[in-house]
Amino acid sequence: MSNQPGKPATDHPMSAPRSVTSSGDDYFEHDADIGVIGRGATLEEAFESAAAATFAVMADLSAVRPERSVTLDFEEADVEIALVRWLNLLLGLSHEHGLVFSRFWIERDGVRWRGGASGEPWRRDLERGTEVKGATLTMLEVKQEREGWLARCVVDV
Amino acid sequence: MDLSKLKRIDGWSWTVAPAPGEARGDVRLYGSRELLATMDNKVMEQITNVARLPGLVGPAMTMPDAHWGYGFPIGGVAAFDPEQGGIISAGGVGFDISCGIRCLRTNLQLTDVAGELPSLARELSENIPAGVGEEGDIKLSQEALDEVMAGGARWAVEHGYGAAADLEFIEEGGRVAGPVPQNVSALAKKRQRGEMGTLGSGNHYLEVQVVDRIHDAAAAQTYGLREGQLLISIHCGSRGLGHQIGTDYLVSLAKAASRLGIRLPDRELACAPINTPEGQQYIGAMNAAINCALANRQILTHLTRKCFSRLIPRAQLETLFDVSHNTCKREQHLVDGKKRLLYVHRKGATRAFGPGHPALPERYRATGQPVVIGGSMGTGSWILAGNAESENRAFSSASHGAGRAMSRKQALKQWHGRQLVDELARQGILIRTRSLRGVAEEAPGAYKDVDLVAEATERAGLARRVAFLRPKVCIKG
Numbered sequence: 001m002s003n004q005p006g007k008p009a010t011d012h013p014m015s016a017p018r019s020v021t022s023s024g025d026d027y028f029e030h031d032a033d034i035g036v037i038g039r040g041a042t043l044e045e046a047f048e049s050a051a052a053a054t055f056a057v058m059a060d061l062s063a064v065r066p067e068r069s070v071t072l073d074f075e076e077a078d079v080e081i082a083l084v085r086w087l088n089l090l091l092g093l094s095h096e097h098g099l100v101f102s103r104f105w106i107e108r109d110g111v112r113w114r115g116g117a118s119g120e121p122w123r124r125d126l127e128r129g130t131e132v133k134g135a136t137l138t139m140l141e142v143k144q145e146r147e148g149w150l151a152r153c154v155v156d157v
Numbered sequence: 158m159d160l161s162k163l164k165r166i167d168g169w170s171w172t173v174a175p176a177p178g179e180a181r182g183d184v185r186l187y188g189s190r191e192l193l194a195t196m197d198n199k200v201m202e203q204i205t206n207v208a209r210l211p212g213l214v215g216p217a218m219t220m221p222d223a224h225w226g227y228g229f230p231i232g233g234v235a236a237f238d239p240e241q242g243g244i245i246s247a248g249g250v251g252f253d254i255s256c257g258i259r260c261l262r263t264n265l266q267l268t269d270v271a272g273e274l275p276s277l278a279r280e281l282s283e284n285i286p287a288g289v290g291e292e293g294d295i296k297l298s299q300e301a302l303d304e305v306m307a308g309g310a311r312w313a314v315e316h317g318y319g320a321a322a323d324l325e326f327i328e329e330g331g332r333v334a335g336p337v338p339q340n341v342s343a344l345a346k347k348r349q350r351g352e353m354g355t356l357g358s359g360n361h362y363l364e365v366q367v368v369d370r371i372h373d374a375a376a377a378q379t380y381g382l383r384e385g386q387l388l389i390s391i392h393c394g395s396r397g398l399g400h401q402i403g404t405d406y407l408v409s410l411a412k413a414a415s416r417l418g419i420r421l422p423d424r425e426l427a428c429a430p431i432n433t434p435e436g437q438q439y440i441g442a443m444n445a446a447i448n449c450a451l452a453n454r455q456i457l458t459h460l461t462r463k464c465f466s467r468l469i470p471r472a473q474l475e476t477l478f479d480v481s482h483n484t485c486k487r488e489q490h491l492v493d494g495k496k497r498l499l500y501v502h503r504k505g506a507t508r509a510f511g512p513g514h515p516a517l518p519e520r521y522r523a524t525g526q527p528v529v530i531g532g533s534m535g536t537g538s539w540i541l542a543g544n545a546e547s548e549n550r551a552f553s554s555a556s557h558g559a560g561r562a563m564s565r566k567q568a569l570k571q572w573h574g575r576q577l578v579d580e581l582a583r584q585g586i587l588i589r590t591r592s593l594r595g596v597a598e599e600a601p602g603a604y605k606d607v608d609l610v611a612e613a614t615e616r617a618g619l620a621r622r623v624a625f626l627r628p629k630v631c632i633k634g
Contacts, residue, residue: 029564030225058289081408088404095348095397100290122290128592130565131289131358131634133252133400137411137424138227154227156252156403157359157565 212243222560256394337441348397535601
């Protein structure tokens with residue numbers, strides 16, 4: 001895994017981070033924690049959407065400026081485990097650099113995944129939600145449906 | 158929960174009969190009919206899955222505050238024998254390794270300082286880092302973090318956070334044996350760099366409470382409790398370090414289980430036999446996180462004392478007890494009349510050693526270990542005392558909280574943070590938070606009735622009620 005805080009996301013040669021909105025439909029019921037749902041036309045878009053739903057638990061993403069970026073990469077053959085690793089790597093980088101992310105991108109080349117996120121350091125005037133500790137394997141599902149891809153799991157808060 | 162699937166053992170414990178041909182251990186659900194009826198069916202499904210894991214000793218159990226978790230239910234207890242292929246499970250400990258409660262007793266009566274509570278609320282909210290994205294003033298190098306993971310609360314005391322007298326009243330004397338910081342990833346250490354001495358968010362809190370009523374006068378006297386007295390409870394865990402260890406090992410143990418031929422009924426039960434390199438690696442990392450949590454609560458204790466002494470110089474805050482409720486501990490228990498060394502998972506369950514246990518400080522040895530059932534910010538909390546193993550059949554475990562009764566999503570639909578803060582203020586409870594959404598998610602109505610949980614805990618023989626505490630100030634993350 002690599003990360004480059006401070007590097008503008010748009011400099012990345014492969015992809016620019018997409019701004020993904022999050023709505024009430026991006027969550028499902030779980031007693032103590034929260035189920036996040038990502039949807040998209042492609043597997044990658046569903047992953048990006050799941051990342052947005054995860055970070056929207058912590059902050060109002062529309063108020064987060066994409067000023068600083070990080071990148072990451074990993075190898076994973078199991079697409080469901082890949083979703084969990086993707087979300088957990090983002091959460092780890094977010095904490096390591098004190099950033100909250102609002103935009104996300106990911107690409108897949110076989111078992112290799114490359115992605116990144118953009119955001120900014122926490123500001124006093126950013127309304128805080130609830131901290132997400134990690135993505136779990138509970139109700140983990142990545143599948144193609146008639147309308148597109150769905151990627152979901154429970155995140156621990 | 159569908160009660161028709163349960164078989165009542167007595168008034169306060171239940172079991173689920175295996176289906177024909179189903180090979181698994183026994184399960185035991187503690188609680189009243191009323192409490193069990195409010196639980197999701199997933200609680201039964203999850204604890205039944207735990208009973209399928211190798212090397213289980215005794216039943217897989219849920220406490221009266223149980224609710225649906227991931228892998229293990231929250232409020233789940235299960236013991237495994239390493240000599241019988243018993244396993245260690247990251248999903249049986251949770252992400253917030255060694256989350257727990259530090260309880261402090263003060264020499265103050267509410268009547269003496271009632272007018273100062275608003276100032277105290279402000280002082281605490283300004284000086285206790287709380288909430289997502291908040292860092293503390295302590296920035297530790299990776300080498301220093303290794304020392305924290307090795308030393309626990311003792312490291313904190315040696316570095317000026319609190320007093321040596323605190324250590325006697327922290328489980329394991331403030332430091333658990335067997336930490337292996339080398340088993341903790343670089344990312345986990347980086348995540349913790351700014352998070353020592355922070356509260357976190359979600360259900361974590363720092364509360365100033367008043368002893369509302371005493372149930373057991375003798376035990377209360379031993380614990381130094383009297384009606385009208387102010388106490389402080391600090392609920393938090395190992396922060397980013399523990400979260401990342403949970404994250405790292407959840408995936409690696411899930412893969413290890415597959416490699417080692419363990420058929421998991423739920424991938425979230427990611428585990429490895431205790432006597433394997435994979436199992437031992439997780440145990441070393443988990444113990445490192447436990448020490449990090451004990452150090453974190455010790456630092457928060459120090460910060461709390463500073464806040465009190467600035468406003469009320471005569472205030473004295475002594476550690477009543479500090480106990481974790483997300484751990485797996487190596488303990489000796491009596492099983493069918495024989496002493497056995499077991500690994501007891503408690504996920505959202507408090508260790509509750511009874512009278513005479515050698516691990517207890519001398520002051521509490523005749524009474525039993527203090528057990529805290531933390532309630533919601535609007536209702537209250539209970540202090541209980543641990544029972545002897547002849548009464549507590551749950552490997553010395555008890556409830557840890559009120560337990561959620563509805564999801565966060567449902568709570569957000571029902572309550573607004575601002576309205577709740579105002580309503581609680583009218584009831585004399587001061588809430589200070591940076592997350593009104595978090596307050597709504599944690600609405601008192603989203604939790605079970607803490608009185609019912611405490612009563613069921615006592616009636617089931619798990620622990621006995623000592624005192625009820627009402628919240629006065631709550632710092633929420």
